[in-house]
Amino acid sequence: MRRLLWFVAAVFVFAAAQIVPASGQVIAAGDFAYTGDNGPGFWGEISPACAPTSVRQSPIDIDRVVLDQKLEPLRVIATETATVISNPGYTLVGKPDNRPTFELGGVTYTLVEFHFHALSEHTVQGQYGALELHVVFADPSLTKLAVIGVIYRVGRSNGFLQKILAAGLPEKSTSAPVTVENLNVADALTDMRSYYNYPGSLTTPPCSETVNWFVLKRWAELSQEQFDAFRKVLGNDFRPLQKRNGRVVKATPRGPF
Ligand SMILES: [Zn+2]
Numbered sequence: 188m189r190r191l192l193w194f195v196a197a198v199f200v201f202a203a204a205q206i207v208p209a210s211g212q213v214i215a216a217g218d219f220a221y222t223g224d225n226g227p228g229f230w231g232e233i234s235p236a237c238a239p240t241s242v243r244q245s246p247i248d249i250d251r252v253v254l255d256q257k258l259e260p261l262r263v264i265a266t267e268t269a270t271v272i273s274n275p276g277y278t279l280v281g282k283p284d285n286r287p288t289f290e291l292g293g294v295t296y297t298l299v300e301f302h303f304h305a306l307s308e309h310t311v312q313g314q315y316g317a318l319e320l321h322v323v324f325a326d327p328s329l330t331k332l333a334v335i336g337v338i339y340r341v342g343r344s345n346g347f348l349q350k351i352l353a354a355g356l357p358e359k360s361t362s363a364p365v366t367v368e369n370l371n372v373a374d375a376l377t378d379m380r381s382y383y384n385y386p387g388s389l390t391t392p393p394c395s396e397t398v399n400w401f402v403l404k405r406w407a408e409l410s411q412e413q414f415d416a417f418r419k420v421l422g423n424d425f426r427p428l429q430k431r432n433g434r435v436v437k438a439t440p441r442g443p444f
Contacts, residue, residue, distance in 0.1 A: 219277070219392045221423050234393035243396045244429035245387030246308035252383060252438035260380040261335065261401060262290040263322075265298075265373040269366050272351055276360030277391070278302040278424050279417070281351070287372055289324040289333055291399070296324035296333050301372055305414075305421040307338045308390050309402050310428065312444065316406060317341050317414050319425070320375055321390075332389070333399045335382075337375055342408035347375040352413060356420050377405040381442030385434055390426045404442040 219225050219233055231238030265287030272281050281301045289296040300323055307316035316338035324333045339345070347370070354365040381404040388396045409417075438444075 221277075221425070227426050230392050230394065236388065236396060237392055237394035239430075241388070241394065241396065242430075242432045243386050243388060243434060244394060245390050245398065245400060246310070246426060246428060247385070247387065247431050247434075247436075248310045248313060248428050249383050249385075249402060249436055250312050252436045252444070254440045255384075255437040256440060258382070258384060258437060258439045261376075261382065263335070263373055263376065263379065264288050264290075265371055267369040267371045269368050270370040270372075271364050271366050272354065272357060273364035274357040274360050274362055274420065278304065279351075279356060279420060281367075281370070281372070283370065283372060287322075287324075289335070291324075291333055294326055296326050296331075298372070299323045299325050299332075301375075303417060303421060304390070304425045305418045305423065306425050308425045309336055309338065311338070318409060318417060320407075322372055322376070330397060331399065332395075332397050333401065335376065336400065336402040337377060337407050338402070339407045339409045339414075341411050341414050344410040345408060345413060347372075348409050348413050348417070352416055356416065358420050375407065377403050377407050378442065379403070381405055381439050383436055383438050385436040387434075388429075404439070404444070 219230055221227065266285055268283045268285035270281050270283045272279060279302060283298065287298045302321055304319045304321070305317065307319035309319065318339040320337040322335040350367050350370050354367045357363065357365055383402045383404065385400050387398050387400045388394050389398060
């Protein structure tokens with residue numbers, strides 16, 4: 188019976204991991220889940236980097252930050268474009284036709300995909316958000332990632348999310364992808380001048396420690412109805428908090444905490 192329950196839970200949110208291979212496609216790297224036999228406590232058996240012995244895993248609680256005057260506004264260039272939303276079985280993934288770019292330290296990173304977690308993965312001074320958007324960019328060699336995280340709280344209706352909802356969320360991994368016409372991922376980014384920055388990892392197997400994280404300070408809002416619709420599809424697809432292990436979390440002086 189217990190196994191059956193785990194199976195049912197695993198079907199809820201399941202499956203493969205994301206890395207960026209030479210082709211630039213996000214591929215499956217093994218089965219994982221958020222509960223049961225393939226839950227986060229066992230991800231180290233799928234990929235060693237996910238084990239508790241690793242030192243720069245994500246997500247983390249954001250607290251005790253170092254203000255850094257040198258952190259510049261994030262430079263993302265994005266346009267309205269047709270965006271395919273698919274359900275790989277463990278999240279909802281968006282891929283814009285015209286890929287946005289992110290200028291970082293003189294290097295142009297290109298968007299790989301964006302996806303959602305419910306609840307949030309990062310917490311701020313112990314506070315969880317309802318949802319977290321991860322906008323994933325890769326450098327030209329596809330070995331370094333830069334991910335912008337946006338945390339949502341329940342409040343007013345969100346225009347960016349509404350465009351996706353209006354197309355109809357693909358509810359299962361077997362559901363056909365949907366296309367959202369004229370979606371601009373930049374509309375989801377709250378305030379690019381105000382963020383936290385720290386070195387971390389993918390939050391799903393293979394948990395590669397190659398991610399330069401940018402978590403925006405200003406939370407976005409979504410309505411209760413919007414949250415319910417996303418939660419129904421996403422389930423609980425957030426990894427538990429990981430140890431900070433002495434890492435410095437930088438923050439822009441601008442904005443709240
Ligand atoms: Zn993510």
